[in-house]
Amino acid sequence: MEIFSSLLGGFGTLFSSPHLIAAIAGAVVAGMVVGALPGLTATMAMALFLPFTFLMEPATGLAVLMGVFAGGIAGGSVPAILLNVPGTPASAATLLDGYPMTRKGRAGEALSMAMFASAVGGLVSALLMSVLAPVIARFALNFQAPEFFVLAIYGLTIIAAVAGKSLLKGYIAGLIGLVVGIVGLDPIAGQLRLTFGSQALYGGISLIPVLIGVFGITQALVMVRESSGVTERPRISGRTFVSADDLRSSSGTLVRGSLIGSGIGAIPGTGTDIGAFLSYSEARRRPKGRIPFGEGNPQGVAASESANNAVVGGSMIPTFTLGIPGEAGTAVLLGGLLIHGLMPGPDLFTGSQSSLVYTIFASFIVANVMILLLGTLAARLFVHVVRVPNQVLVPVILMFCMVGSYAINNRIADVYVTVVFGILGYFMVTHEFPVSPLVLGLILGPMAETNFRRAMTITHGDWTIFFTRPASLVFWALIVLSLVYVWRSARQRRVQEPAESEDSPEAVRPT
Amino acid sequence: MRTKFIPAAAACLLLSACADTATGGGGGAGGESDFPTKPITAVVAWSAGGGTDVMMRAFAQSAEDHLGQPINVVNKPGSSGAVGWGEIAHATQPDGYTLTMVSPEIGFLDEQGLYDFGLDDFTLITLLNEDPAALAVRADAPWDTFEEFVADAKADPGAISVGNSGPGLAWDLATTAIERSAGIELTHVPYDGAAASTQAVLGGTLDAMAFSIGEVHPQVEAGEMKVLGVALAERLEALPNVPTFVEQGYDVEIGTFRGIAGPAGMDPEIVATLNDAFVEMAEEDTFADVMENNSFGIRVMETEEFQPFFEDARDLYVDLLRESE
Numbered sequence: 001m002e003i004f005s006s007l008l009g010g011f012g013t014l015f016s017s018p019h020l021i022a023a024i025a026g027a028v029v030a031g032m033v034v035g036a037l038p039g040l041t042a043t044m045a046m047a048l049f050l051p052f053t054f055l056m057e058p059a060t061g062l063a064v065l066m067g068v069f070a071g072g073i074a075g076g077s078v079p080a081i082l083l084n085v086p087g088t089p090a091s092a093a094t095l096l097d098g099y100p101m102t103r104k105g106r107a108g109e110a111l112s113m114a115m116f117a118s119a120v121g122g123l124v125s126a127l128l129m130s131v132l133a134p135v136i137a138r139f140a141l142n143f144q145a146p147e148f149f150v151l152a153i154y155g156l157t158i159i160a161a162v163a164g165k166s167l168l169k170g171y172i173a174g175l176i177g178l179v180v181g182i183v184g185l186d187p188i189a190g191q192l193r194l195t196f197g198s199q200a201l202y203g204g205i206s207l208i209p210v211l212i213g214v215f216g217i218t219q220a221l222v223m224v225r226e227s228s229g230v231t232e233r234p235r236i237s238g239r240t241f242v243s244a245d246d247l248r249s250s251s252g253t254l255v256r257g258s259l260i261g262s263g264i265g266a267i268p269g270t271g272t273d274i275g276a277f278l279s280y281s282e283a284r285r286r287p288k289g290r291i292p293f294g295e296g297n298p299q300g301v302a303a304s305e306s307a308n309n310a311v312v313g314g315s316m317i318p319t320f321t322l323g324i325p326g327e328a329g330t331a332v333l334l335g336g337l338l339i340h341g342l343m344p345g346p347d348l349f350t351g352s353q354s355s356l357v358y359t360i361f362a363s364f365i366v367a368n369v370m371i372l373l374l375g376t377l378a379a380r381l382f383v384h385v386v387r388v389p390n391q392v393l394v395p396v397i398l399m400f401c402m403v404g405s406y407a408i409n410n411r412i413a414d415v416y417v418t419v420v421f422g423i424l425g426y427f428m429v430t431h432e433f434p435v436s437p438l439v440l441g442l443i444l445g446p447m448a449e450t451n452f453r454r455a456m457t458i459t460h461g462d463w464t465i466f467f468t469r470p471a472s473l474v475f476w477a478l479i480v481l482s483l484v485y486v487w488r489s490a491r492q493r494r495v496q497e498p499a500e501s502e503d504s505p506e507a508v509r510p511t
Numbered sequence: 512m513r514t515k516f517i518p519a520a521a522a523c524l525l526l527s528a529c530a531d532t533a534t535g536g537g538g539g540a541g542g543e544s545d546f547p548t549k550p551i552t553a554v555v556a557w558s559a560g561g562g563t564d565v566m567m568r569a570f571a572q573s574a575e576d577h578l579g580q581p582i583n584v585v586n587k588p589g590s591s592g593a594v595g596w597g598e599i600a601h602a603t604q605p606d607g608y609t610l611t612m613v614s615p616e617i618g619f620l621d622e623q624g625l626y627d628f629g630l631d632d633f634t635l636i637t638l639l640n641e642d643p644a645a646l647a648v649r650a651d652a653p654w655d656t657f658e659e660f661v662a663d664a665k666a667d668p669g670a671i672s673v674g675n676s677g678p679g680l681a682w683d684l685a686t687t688a689i690e691r692s693a694g695i696e697l698t699h700v701p702y703d704g705a706a707a708s709t710q711a712v713l714g715g716t717l718d719a720m721a722f723s724i725g726e727v728h729p730q731v732e733a734g735e736m737k738v739l740g741v742a743l744a745e746r747l748e749a750l751p752n753v754p755t756f757v758e759q760g761y762d763v764e765i766g767t768f769r770g771i772a773g774p775a776g777m778d779p780e781i782v783a784t785l786n787d788a789f790v791e792m793a794e795e796d797t798f799a800d801v802m803e804n805n806s807f808g809i810r811v812m813e814t815e816e817f818q819p820f821f822e823d824a825r826d827l828y829v830d831l832l833r834e835s836e
Contacts, residue, residue, distance in 0.1 A: 199593055
């Protein structure tokens with residue numbers, strides 16, 4: 001296979017220059033640190049690194065950007081697992097099972113599972129990208145406004161998977177998210193909605209300050225409440241690496257998560273967060289193993305983390321082959337490509353620059369191996385965070401939340417949003433409302449609305465376009481399946497209810 | 512940090528004002544020859560990684576050497592630029608130590624009530640970039656010239672859909688300018704930027720897109736798209752085979768541009784110092800390379816020309832905006 005020899009050539013270039021390997025390692029570490037801080041995203045880290053890469057050799061510069069990107073997404077899982085606070089939106093689904101694992105003394109296992117899953121997701125997507133990029137890119141172009149609308153509706157059915165005990169409360173939370181998503185300048189007609197005359201709301205309420213609020217601030221408030229009562233501190237089990245048993249039972253989830261992530265990544269306009277939630281909800285549908293989902297099942301971590309790093313690899317496909325960046329991170333990467341004179345397009349893989357392209361792929365693969373090595377190594381250090389008493393931890397979390405929400409846009413209004421949603425989240429949690437559906441509503445609502453109206457504008461109001469295109473039909477079928485599944489499991493739950501209702505006294509936390 | 516900064520800036524202003532009176536405004540004031548004496552902050556009203564951000568960072572890196580002071584780029588995105596520019600317009604000392612990169616939006620978004628500031632709240636310094644609008648379609652589209660496109664648009668008004676970056680923004684108005692010149696009616700479809708619009712054109716749901724020529728340049732090079740017209744007086748050097756609207760008999764000259772500006776009321780001496788440095792910088796290869804690699808067009812215009820140029824552009828945009836409403 002010609003592709004593999006090209007890829008081997010890429011590795012050759014990489015391993016013949018130790019400074020490249022060192023640059024990738026440094027980039028992965030830097031990315032992980034930035035990703036682990038709530039509010040500082042992988043995209044931001046890449047944008048900051050971009051000017052420095054102008055001065056580097058093309059191969060080094062692009063390898064550094066890839067390393068920061070992959071490391072940033074993997075790093076976001078660390079606070080999600082240890083503190084129930086996602087470092088980036090990509091890890092919002094990771095905490096659903098990651099944090100319960102920590103509470104059960106399995107922090108080390110959860111972290112190493114996250115790193116392992118990230119690496120697997122990254123590697124699978126990298127292989128798909130090297131072999132099938134041009135084919136997948138053509139296919140992904142079929143994804144247009146009608147498909148985005150149906151995908152968003154399908155995504156909203158995930159609310160059932162993350163709703164927890166009460167489906168009704170889950171949907172209420174989801175509706176709050178949808179309403180929050182309406183605020184600001186209407187993207188199609190340019191009208192202001194629900195801004196109450198405040199210019200700070202013209203641009204809408206953005207995801208990250210809300211995310212930091214409903215998870216970070218809410219979690220800190222819950223910890224305050226806990227520490228005034230009697231709680232036992234989570235232990236740390238002797239195990240620092242995930243068991244072979246768990247890896248074996250998660251293997252299917254890992255592969256599915258990697259494929260879902262790569263596929264979602266290949267569609268421009270989606271993102272790491274959507275990929276992770278889709279994979280998580282898919283994993284829940286499979287036989288559950290010994291521990292139920294939502295209560296510390298390692299497969300939940302595997303599903304979310306394999307998918308979000310696979311999105312990174314997948315999103316390079318439209319970026320490299322079509323010059324269409326899937327989301328903000330790849331937009332920065334595209335900037336890096338252009339700066340170094342690489343013109344995206346199918347020719348990129350066969351033309352004079354192809355050896356450089358395969359060096360970039362090889363460095364993405366190396367970056368993912370680094371995540372596994374450095375990440376699991378660092379995990380041994382990170383786990384000690386859970387030993388820190390709440391009196392110290394709570395102020396530190398609050399500080400990082402405030403700094404983080406300010407740092408996104410250097411805007412004090414974002415800090416207010418974080419605080420307001422933190423308090424809202426606290427009341428939701430204490431009344432057993434899940435917050436994940438709110439986040440999903442906020443991610444998917446604007447996507448559904450904008451694409452619905454866009455499609456209707458193009459067709460002059462002919463709604464049959466949502467049912468006549470093949471890709472849309474596939475998603476409609478998935479929506480029906482998903483709803484049938486929700487209905488069936490809700491019925492089963494009603495039958496089992498009395499037996500199950502008294503478990504998990506530590507259930508109070510933002511999920 | 513902030514509280515310290517403002518008195519310092521005020522003190523600086525006071526000093527330079529004193530220097531002015533001392534020399535009686537007789538030119539070559541001693542105070543300004545020292546400018547700048549401390550780092551300059553460059554505010555980007557958009558997110559990191561976007562077009563303005565990339566250009567500003569390239570600019571900052573090159574301009575530092577000419578001013579002898581570091582230039583720190585700060586992103587203040589939000590509300591379609593209203594946050595970052597609003598801060599410059601309303602809450603910044605015009606001392607030359609806080610600058611921003613402006614684009615046509617500051618001239619007309621107050622018209623829609625989105626901004627509570629306008630062109631008059633800024634001191635324009637140097638224009639660095641201009642990108643004309645281009646009407647681009649898929650390579651296998653049935654039209655090879657704008658003439659053919661117009662014929663089809665006249666036959667079935669509103670049937671052809673054209674993507675833009677948002678209602679009432681530059682590329683939406685460029686579409687209105689194209690409609691006006693040819694007497695046609697098109698369906699305007701807003702997308703989240705050029706990438707999403709490109710995807711829709713390549714995927715076949717959208718017939719055409721009106722964006723900056725730089726945004727479609729890679730697709731044109733790759734043979735995926737063709738350009739029916741560029742809204743510029745003469746053909747672009749980089750794309751000599753791409754016709755202009757003007758040469759096809761349609762008077763469309765519109766686009767977007769970016770330049771450096773500060774708050775209103777800056778000292779002319781400081782403006783001149785900055786302008787000289789920026790013009791010098793723009794002639795160098797380091798800046799030109801970054802601009803070229805990102806498909807940004809370079810157009811340098813000194814302070815005296817920049818102001819009337821911007822006013823003309825504003826009048827055109829406001830006119831189009833009223834027409835489209």
